Amino acid sequence: MTTRWLTPEEQRAWRAYIAASLLLEDAIDRQLQQDAGMPHLYYSILSVLSESPERRLRMTDLAERLKITRSRLTYAVTRLEKDGMVRREACRYDKRGSIATLTDDGFAVLERAAPGHVDTVRSFLFDRLSEEQVGQLEEISMAIAQGLQEDGTRPASDDVPWRRRSSTACS
Amino acid sequence: MTTRWLTPEEQRAWRAYIAASLLLEDAIDRQLQQDAGMPHLYYSILSVLSESPERRLRMTDLAERLKITRSRLTYAVTRLEKDGMVRREACRYDKRGSIATLTDDGFAVLERAAPGHVDTVRSFLFDRLSEEQVGQLEEISMAIAQGLQEDGTRPASDDVPWRRRSSTACS
């Protein structure tokens, strides 16, 4: 079948989206680099850890939540560990496992950086959108993400309910 | 003043957005890497050039349109030039300038890759959105981009109408 090219509306949306996402990520990266000495992803790692039970998470779970590869996460955590914001611990129940724990230092950095980060997100994103648009953005994003996660989520099909594939509770 | 944290709705939207944009870019990068041997940005460079008059554009203009730094563009174009998809030419009217031109080979690669790319964008993005949502996405993206470009665009304030700051027409 012959290609269905994008309609003019779709083209406009696509280009606007590309531009916006690039600019936004750049702005956020710059702000965090300035104020916290780390890029957005690294901040997100600290953030996710801080909200996890005991501030710890297995590498794979962390990667899954952040939607990044394990390899990328390994690199990032190695850096964060060097900087003392995260500690790696062995998983008792699964000797293959490695658990990343947010240190007090890491938590402190996070707390110090959070206000500035939120301000940035606010001023570049939410302050420019109506309440309605915020809802629309969520729905659109969910729709996109859903289509891209079939694989990642489907394997979890709970036909084996007794077996957590994501061992957050480990150790 | 004390920080205005994100509301639950905003948090949800923000997280969904981050996830979606990461996943989408990854998917598109992978597809293009597979089928065209280059990441999304590089494809975009060829694409923008292909639509420019004479298939050529000054580096700065190209960077501006793509919303990337000049340094990043320099690197990318160097690679594309090595691969023979782009040629660099000197600008006659401004000896500092450098003009990137899409070669026939580059155009051919673009033509060959375009259908697969469009299919990908379609299946991961537009097929999952209603017509309404496409419009919403455009508006939201425009709103975001606008806030982040004040600097880049404002200097262009046409109080000096006789002087094009973007010399697309050069050479």
Next chain:
DNA sequence: ACGGCTTGGTTCAAGTTTGAAACAAACCTA
């Protein structure tokens, strides 16, 4: 208990991005 498959994580090399510094040409302005 052995071999084979899968899973969790890391490693390594190659490629890309970043941001500051370096240059050179163009543009003032006194």
Next chain:
DNA sequence: TAGGTTTGTTTCAAACTTGAACCAAGCCGT
């Protein structure tokens, strides 16, 4: 028109990302 600033582009080192390859450790069937 000399000197100072701005603009267009590249360069360089350091940081980051990618994907394939690797190594253990768990899992499973026989």
